[in-house]
Amino acid sequence: MKFFRQKEYFKNLVKNKRLGQAYLLCGPENIGKKSFALDVFKFANNREAENDLDFKFISPHVEEGELSTDRNGTKIYIEDIRKLKAFLSFKPLIGPYKFVVINNADRLTLEAANSILKSLEDPLPFLVFMLISSRPGLILPTVVSRCERVNFLRFDEKVADEETIKSINKFIEVCRQGITERLQYAKKIYEKEDYQKLVVDLIYWLHAKDKKNLRVLKNLLHLNQLLSQPQYNHRLAIENFLINL
Incomplete structure (x- = not known):
């Protein structure tokens, strides 16, 4: 069920x-x-x-x-x-x-x-x-x-849309790259109107697929909290998260 x-x-x-x-x-x-x-x-x-x-x-x-x-x-x-x-x-x-x-x-x-x-x-x-x-x-x-x-912490690739899967795969790819590439990626996703949705999707994906990586999950949850508060510099928060991966 x-x-x-x-x-x-x-x-x-x-x-x-x-x-x-x-x-x-x-x-x-x-x-x-x-x-x-x-x-x-x-x-x-x-x-x-x-x-x-x-x-x-x-x-x-x-x-x-x-x-x-x-x-x-x-x-x-x-x-x-x-x-x-x-x-x-x-x-x-x-x-x-x-x-x-x-x-x-x-x-x-x-x-x-x-x-x-x-x-x-x-x-x-x-x-x-x-x-x-x-x-x-x-x-x-x-x-x-x-x-x-x-x-509802269920991430099902059959349910998730193609764009969501593509965004998550891109994030995984960037995590393996250097600081310069990560900062470029931070700028790119910040310029998207719906960057918080990407963070939320990553939280659900990590919870479902890679529960062992608790440090990244904890940092994503903290990032999501910052992005929920308009007084914070959202681009800086995204950059700091990616730099400290």
């Missing part, structure tokens, strides 16, 4: 009536975190989530009036969260739980994230939030602090 450990954890929470108010599902893209959230709704309510009146699903989109079709340009806006107001105001129609699943929660605008935070700070016993992200470091820290984090 896929994600057996996580599913058993949630089944036990439901069985013992200890399901929490907010969870952050973290892991690489395209491995089934959304489907997992739907499964948890089914565990909790004994019915499918699709078209259920006690279930809401929110995902990023292009703001009305904009022409961009770039996936990285999509966001979750304050208006999307405001539309939840009526949904959050009433108890479950069938019960026992209502679910709000937010896909790619790292794309919440600041206003939207603060609006979600208000709901998390005033919990309702029947309401469960599930935030899904492959880049949790980009989510407002105060929102993250209100969620129980559930990790």
Whole structure:
């Protein structure tokens, strides 16, 4: 069974009536975190989530009036969260739980994230939030602090896209090269908008494929923390990491 450990954890929470108010599902893209959230709704309510009146699903989109079709340009806006107001105001129609699943929660605008935070700070016993992200470091820290984090540390080359595998192989190649090549590589990946995703993918890959190299894994985790904080010089952090490999 896929994600057996996580599913058993949630089944036990439901069985013992200890399901929490907010969870952050973290892991690489395209491995089934959304489907997992739907499964948890089914565990909790004994019915499918699709078209259920006690279930809401929110995902990023292009703001009305904009022409961009770039996936990285999509966001979750304050208006999307405001539309939840009526949904959050009433108890479950069938019960026992209502679910709000937010896909790619790292794309919440600041206003939207603060609006979600208000709901998390005033919990309702029947309401469960599930935030899904492959880049949790980009989510407002105060929102993250209100969620129980559930990790999906599974790296499957059959699931990972070709670009991710290519980026990881390039990283392995650079690790065997000299300082000059590493600094050139640091500059190249910094100029990519999604350099933190590469770091997260490397963490999952190393955890799954090379657990013996704990020093590099520890340094990657530290680098990911630095990249999650805008006050740090991200390029310098990447350079220092590569120099000290």
